[in-house]
Amino acid sequence: MKQRSVASMMDLIEQVAVQDDNIRAVGMEGSRNNPSIQQDQFADFDITYFVTDPTPFRQNDAWLDVFGDRLMMQKPTGALFSGTMQPWYPYLMQFTDGNRLDLKIADVRDKDAYLAAEHLNTVIFDKDNQIEGQPEASDWDFHIAVPSEEAFQNSVNEFFWVSLYVVKGLQRKQLLYANQYMDDPVRKELLRMLEWSVGVSTNFQANVGKNDGRLADSLSETDYERLIDTYKLDDLANTWLALQTASQLFIETARVVADQMGFSFPDYPQAVIHYEAQIMNEN
Incomplete structure (x- = not known):
């Protein structure tokens, strides 16, 4: 199966958000936001949907089928970023075409904490236009730390x-x-x-x-x-x-x-x- 392009994956991710009023904003983090590295076909799509109510997404996994034919999926638990106040729900999906989507469902109230957690975290789509003047994405948080x-x-x-x-x-x-x-x-x-x-x-x-x-x-x-x-x-x-x-x-x-x-x-x-x-x- 031919691997879907970056543009087609990003269009799909945004369209799912556009069509669901519960999804208020889309965050993107990780290596695809890192300007200092060269991207390749194995780079994950690290995406966060900020939602008004996470409950409908937790009822079953059928809504995930729109993203493509899955080879397998993992649903880990635990905090993903420091400072967040509400539970996050990750869906890590490997697709048969070679793409991988690490999708998280987060309460919209955690958007500010998400942006503050890492310099690679950005909001790429916001229905409520609440995010303005975001700093340029940087891998500063992952620089080698100075040892004592x-x-x-x-x-x-x-x-x-x-x-x-x-x-x-x-x-x-x-x-x-x-x-x-x-x-x-x-x-x-x-x-x-x-x-x-x-x-x-x-x-x-x-x-x-x-x-x-x-x-x-x-x-x-x-x-x-x-x-x-x-x-x-x-x-x-x-x-x-x-x-x-x-x-x-x-x-x-x-x-x-x-x-x-x-x-x-x-x-x-x-x-x-x-x-x-x-x-x-x-x-």
Whole structure:
């Protein structure tokens, strides 16, 4: 099936709102509002309908059929944006033509809180003309945050403390145990430190994307290859190599961050690396 164009999807989204008096405004958020990234066919349509009464939309899902042939749908629960006062009702829909619509039903009284929550949130259609002078959409909220020294020291400590768990798992020949700690928090902290290094090199004006999707664009080819090597966890020997690579890359990156931010760098990481090598070389 040919994928519907962006224009046809946006026309459909607006027409549904126009034809239903209960829908008072349409909000758009997320990556399609981000001027700093290139759009592709996999970008979601993140849309919010601000309504007078959410009840009719909750009675059944038949009203959603107008948006197209669904492959599947998810209806999560929980708050989506801070400051909103009423329940929100999300309908995350993947269509068979490749488009995805993340649609939310929100009380119209939450419109101001929605706009205040993120700089990528905009109202693109408003029957009551209550939104004027909206600022230009920006990914400012998703720029890499400046770390405090406490956050930096906690990251270093967490990385090397849990690296010892990885070694324990390897020595016990428990690959799944070792790899779970390798994935989180060891590599998680490595990624955090790499993000901070990008931050210091860009005056914290960079956004590396959801789940570090664009982090590679800001790393040297060598560092990116080393990072990828930390994902090679298919046997005990490779996990040990991955941990060694991660540790060296972490230390090098953390020293740069510490130097640029004026943080102190502790002595124990090298001692931990030496200790782990001793343990691994005993067998």
